[in-house]
Amino acid sequence: MKFDTPATNNPIDQLKVVGRPLDRIDGPLKTTGQAPYAYERHDAVRNQAYGFILGSAIAKGRIDAMDTAAARKAPGVLAIVTTLDMPRLEKGPMNTASLFGGPEIQHYHQAIAVVVAESFEQARDAAAAIRVEYVRQPGRFDLAAEAPKAKLVPGDSGEGSGAPPEERVGDFEGAFATAAVKLDATYTTPDESHAMMEPHATIAAWEGDKLTIWTSNQMIAWGKRDLAKTLGIPAENVRLDSPYVGGGFGGKLFLRADAVLAALGAKAARRPVKLTLTRPLVANNTTHRPATIQRIRLGAGRDGKLTAIAHESISGDLEGGQPETAVSQTKLLYAGANRLTSLRLAVLDLPEGNAMRAPGEAPGLMALEVAMDEMAESLGMDPVEFRILNDTQVDPEDSERRFSQRQLVECLRLGAERFGWSRRSATPGQRREGRWMVGMGVAAGFRNNLLMKSAARVRLDGQGVVTVETDMTDIGTGSYTIIAQTAAEMMGVELGQVRVRLGDSSFPASAGSGGQWGANNSTAGVYAACMTLREAVARKLGFNSAEAEFVDGQVRSGNRSVPLGEAAGADGMAAEDQIEYGDLAKRYQQSTFAGHFVEVGVDAATGETRVRRMLAVCAAGRILNPKSARSQVIGAMTMGVGAALMEELAVDKRHGFFVNHDLAGYEVPVHADIPHQEVIFLDEVDPISSPMKAKGVGELGLCGVGAAIANAAYNATGIRVRDYPITLDKMIARLPELA
Amino acid sequence: MESSSHLSLTRRALVAAAAATAGATTPEGADAQPASAGNSSTDAGTPAMTSVSLRVNGELRSLELDTRTTLLDALREHLQLTGSKKGCDHGQCGACTVMVDGRRVYSCLTLAVMHEGDEVTTIEGLGQPETLHPMQAAFVKHDGYQCGYCTPGQICASVAMLEEIKAGVPSHVTADLMASPQLTAEEIRERMSGNICRCGAYSNIVEAITEVAGRQA
Ligand code: FES
Numbered sequence: 021m022k023f024d025t026p027a028t029n030n031p032i033d034q035l036k037v038v039g040r041p042l043d044r045i046d047g048p049l050k051t052t053g054q055a056p057y058a059y060e061r062h063d064a065v066r067n068q069a070y071g072f073i074l075g076s077a078i079a080k081g082r083i084d085a086m087d088t089a090a091a092r093k094a095p096g097v098l099a100i101v102t103t104l105d106m107p108r109l110e111k112g113p114m115n116t117a118s119l120f121g122g123p124e125i126q127h128y129h130q131a132i133a134v135v136v137a138e139s140f141e142q143a144r145d146a147a148a149a150i151r152v153e154y155v156r157q158p159g160r161f162d163l164a165a166e167a168p169k170a171k172l173v174p175g176d177s178g179e180g181s182g183a184p185p186e187e188r189v190g191d192f193e194g195a196f197a198t199a200a201v202k203l204d205a206t207y208t209t210p211d212e213s214h215a216m217m218e219p220h221a222t223i224a225a226w227e228g229d230k231l232t233i234w235t236s237n238q239m240i241a242w243g244k245r246d247l248a249k250t251l252g253i254p255a256e257n258v259r260l261d262s263p264y265v266g267g268g269f270g271g272k273l274f275l276r277a278d279a280v281l282a283a284l285g286a287k288a289a290r291r292p293v294k295l296t297l298t299r300p301l302v303a304n305n306t307t308h309r310p311a312t313i314q315r316i317r318l319g320a321g322r323d324g325k326l327t328a329i330a331h332e333s334i335s336g337d338l339e340g341g342q343p344e345t346a347v348s349q350t351k352l353l354y355a356g357a358n359r360l361t362s363l364r365l366a367v368l369d370l371p372e373g374n375a376m377r378a379p380g381e382a383p384g385l386m387a388l389e390v391a392m393d394e395m396a397e398s399l400g401m402d403p404v405e406f407r408i409l410n411d412t413q414v415d416p417e418d419s420e421r422r423f424s425q426r427q428l429v430e431c432l433r434l435g436a437e438r439f440g441w442s443r444r445s446a447t448p449g450q451r452r453e454g455r456w457m458v459g460m461g462v463a464a465g466f467r468n469n470l471l472m473k474s475a476a477r478v479r480l481d482g483q484g485v486v487t488v489e490t491d492m493t494d495i496g497t498g499s500y501t502i503i504a505q506t507a508a509e510m511m512g513v514e515l516g517q518v519r520v521r522l523g524d525s526s527f528p529a530s531a532g533s534g535g536q537w538g539a540n541n542s543t544a545g546v547y548a549a550c551m552t553l554r555e556a557v558a559r560k561l562g563f564n565s566a567e568a569e570f571v572d573g574q575v576r577s578g579n580r581s582v583p584l585g586e587a588a589g590a591d592g593m594a595a596e597d598q599i600e601y602g603d604l605a606k607r608y609q610q611s612t613f614a615g616h617f618v619e620v621g622v623d624a625a626t627g628e629t630r631v632r633r634m635l636a637v638c639a640a641g642r643i644l645n646p647k648s649a650r651s652q653v654i655g656a657m658t659m660g661v662g663a664a665l666m667e668e669l670a671v672d673k674r675h676g677f678f679v680n681h682d683l684a685g686y687e688v689p690v691h692a693d694i695p696h697q698e699v700i701f702l703d704e705v706d707p708i709s710s711p712m713k714a715k716g717v718g719e720l721g722l723c724g725v726g727a728a729i730a731n732a733a734y735n736a737t738g739i740r741v742r743d744y745p746i747t748l749d750k751m752i753a754r755l756p757e758l759a
Numbered sequence: 760m761e762s763s764s765h766l767s768l769t770r771r772a773l774v775a776a777a778a779a780t781a782g783a784t785t786p787e788g789a790d791a792q793p794a795s796a797g798n799s800s801t802d803a804g805t806p807a808m809t810s811v812s813l814r815v816n817g818e819l820r821s822l823e824l825d826t827r828t829t830l831l832d833a834l835r836e837h838l839q840l841t842g843s844k845k846g847c848d849h850g851q852c853g854a855c856t857v858m859v860d861g862r863r864v865y866s867c868l869t870l871a872v873m874h875e876g877d878e879v880t881t882i883e884g885l886g887q888p889e890t891l892h893p894m895q896a897a898f899v900k901h902d903g904y905q906c907g908y909c910t911p912g913q914i915c916a917s918v919a920m921l922e923e924i925k926a927g928v929p930s931h932v933t934a935d936l937m938a939s940p941q942l943t944a945e946e947i948r949e950r951m952s953g954n955i956c957r958c959g960a961y962s963n964i965v966e967a968i969t970e971v972a973g974r975q976a
């Protein structure tokens with residue numbers, strides 16, 4: 021099905037099942053521990069041996085020799101494969117660093133060997149017995165030091181955020197020079213780790229030259245393609261299965277070393293092999309959100325209208341890598357005639373930077389939306405009103421191009437009202453409750469809507485049970501449930517009559533889970549397949565498919581009514597189709613919007629910032645399931661608390677690695693850090709997006725949260741920290757004297 | 760360019776360079792050595808094995824285990840009770856939380872052989888999909904999870920945590936150590952802070968626990 025004209029009325033609009041806050045259908049499995057994650061598939065294949073991955077202890081250089089003699093003799097060892105056993109393996113288009121093979125080391129903890137043994141304990145012990153001779157080379161590990169050498173490059177997160185090397189509209193320099201009120205400030209954001217709770221894990225089994233891996237991956241079709249390429253085998257010989265994914269946040273978008281080494285280990289041991297990245301490998305062996313240095317210049321007239329907007333970002337990555345697209349939202353968020361954005365990339369020898377939840381916007385808004393707060397203060401304006409004044413309903417770089425829907429103003433107004441924004445003191449440092457200095461902050465949230473091809477197969481059996489099969493993944497996003505809701509709505513059955521099977525590469529290829537595109541596109545693919553199935557059923561019954569209604573488990577036309585199961589017959593029926601998109605995304609700018617409101621307390625003695633209240637008001641098209649969508653948003657808000665207040669991969673600039681590579685050193689928010697969170701979804705349908713009229717929320721919820729917290733901390737104390745995270749050491753010296 | 764093997768690095772540089780990875784990447788380092796001192800055939804021979812019997816979810820289970828096996832791996836790998844999760848294997852995340860003799864423990868931080876005769880309750884012992892424990896049902900109702908990977912640990916921890924409050928065990932946020940701790944959101948958040956949820960379901964988890972606690976009270 022090609023979607024190239026805005027949606028009109030369709031079966032989804034009945035909203036009997038779609039749009040309801042239903043419990044997740046996978047809830048009973050997840051809460052009882054019965055949902056099987058990758059490392060737990062004891063049932064999948066017999067005789068599994070254990071693999072253990074060894075990571076490089078240097079960041080840059082090469083391996084001269086590896087002595088595996090002692091390890092090979094260790095009890096229980098079945099096979100050892102080292103990186104010296106083969107030339108550097110090919111890599112897929114998504115990876116920057118190589119995953120295995122050859123003597124060259126590109127980053128710390130790059131995989132250099134896998135040991136396969138009868139037990140986990142034996143594999144781990146033998147891995148410790150491998151001796152490695154390294155030749156260390158000096159590397160570039162300090163972004164600030166390399167920044168002056170950074171080159172202008174284009175950027176595309178692959179997740180809906182991108183920008184050319186430099187983009188100019190009007191005359192930024194001229195307008196900025198003559199602006200009545202100006203801001204010129206630099207903000208820095210640190211390297212961050214996805215730190216999903218389930219480390220990457222894979223079980224691999226060969227049957228002749230056919231390989232099956234049970235793994236934890238967000239994008240099944242990419243994984244299949246890239247694993248085949250890496251191993252040099254035909255893609256049709258590879259099958260991935262990933263029905264449950266213990267979190268990803270972008271860290272499992274791409275093929276990683278676990279899958280490659282499980283496959284190589286299984287080949288060498290002639291046994292199925294299961295392995296996982298140990299927690300300390302996750303930070304340095306895989307990808308991370310790269311640090312940025314962002315300069316923002318804003319110019320406005322005394323009336324508060326922006327006349328000049330510049331946002332320039334520098335980040336680093338390995339040779340051949342990508343910039344963090346932190347300036348992307350600045351091209352679209354506010355009006356202003358004279359504009360400049362640029363992206364610069366420094367070469368670093370740290371582990372690979374890549375997409376993490378809301379790549380681009382998450383760090384970009386942490387700068388832009390603080391700059392807007394600073395500018396509002398310079399103008400003597402309320403920060404909500406300042407944003408509303410500079411709203412735009414068209415693409416600021418192309419006034420012919422409208423937003424399909426843009427309710428940022430409504431988000432901000434409603435949020436201000438519900439949050440009690442009028443109680444905020446415009447002058448910082450005014451509100452004191454015992455030892456707490458209390459303040460409120462606001463920020464706009466912005467994230468693009470991405471349209472991706474997505475396919476599904478829908479089966480109908482003689483009992484009227486509907487089964488959906490697609491390689492879509494559920495990484496905690498609620499895919500199982502919203503896909504079931506979609507199929508139930510389309511086929512006119514109860515939710516309980518629908519089965520959903522996900523994550524298997526033998527199913528039709530979906531959009532996968534990334535860039536908050538999963539919900540809208542994967543359900544639109546199911547919509548397409550259901551439409552095709554409805555037509556087939558109607559045809560079989562001799563009904564006019566345009567008139568046939570699918571209601572209450574029946575197919576009706578005129579005064580005839582046939583139970584769905586009977587229509588399908590004993591052999592059942594099946595249909596497969598996909599959603600593809602025309603040029604609506606070109607003709608209209610499709611984005612999602614939020615207003616984030618936060619209240620913090622800053623400890624007057626220690627400078628510690630604690631979040632007290634949070635509200636997000638989101639405008640993101642039709643909300644397919646308000647319960648699971650709300651969870652996406654509160655989860656993202658929680659990650660925003662981490663980004664603002666605690667998360668930072670500490671770089672060892674001499675040896676070139678992230679030091680705090682575990683969950684004790686890399687601090688993420690815990691229960692005690694998170695207050696009750698409020699989320700409001702504006703009533704919105706976006707017929708330009710898809711037949712579902714939905715967009716996404718999973719990343720929107722993160723976009724702007726960090727800035728709202730930073731702005732609240734400023735409002736509480738009068739101290740502006742532009743260097744994230746806002747830890748107490750950056751506050752304490754500037755706090756007022758204790759009385 | 761500097762050429763060196765691990766072993767010729769100074770101890771200081773080694774620690775600085777590799778933290779948990781000196782000479783190898785085993786996070787457990789020396790702790791992972793076979794606990795078989797006195798067994799001269801260790802290198803070429805078999806690991807030190809021992810038998811251990813646990814009562815798991817009410818059932819007596821006898822296992823022959825490598826002494827290095829954690830309680831978590833005994834459950835997940837040997838008994839194939841994979842409801843308990845491994846998020847870190849280091850006592851840093853809480854995904855592996857189970858109850859031993861009624862008290863919550865990180866099962867990755869304790870060796871199975873230390874639990875001879877102990878009563879272990881895992882998520883599987885609390886309820887099944889058709890017969891959910893009230894806490895499991897409340898997590899479903901309040902959407903107190905997303906990816907589900909921290910969830911069994913959160914649920915086991917919350918069930919045991921409510922018992923701790925009932926028993927009068929104070930926490931860091933208990934203002935009056937002489938009075939019984941109250942069932943406030945603040946107490947729940949403090950006491951549940953050993954269970955990380957990277958999906959960020961905290962706000963909903965606290966609502967689920969509060970509802971169950973309210974019903975129990
Ligand atoms: S796995 Fe035991 S605390 Fe993380």
Ligand code: FES
Pocket residue numbers: 217266267496903904905906907908909910955956957958959960
């Ligand atoms: S539900 Fe994913 S980590 Fe808690």
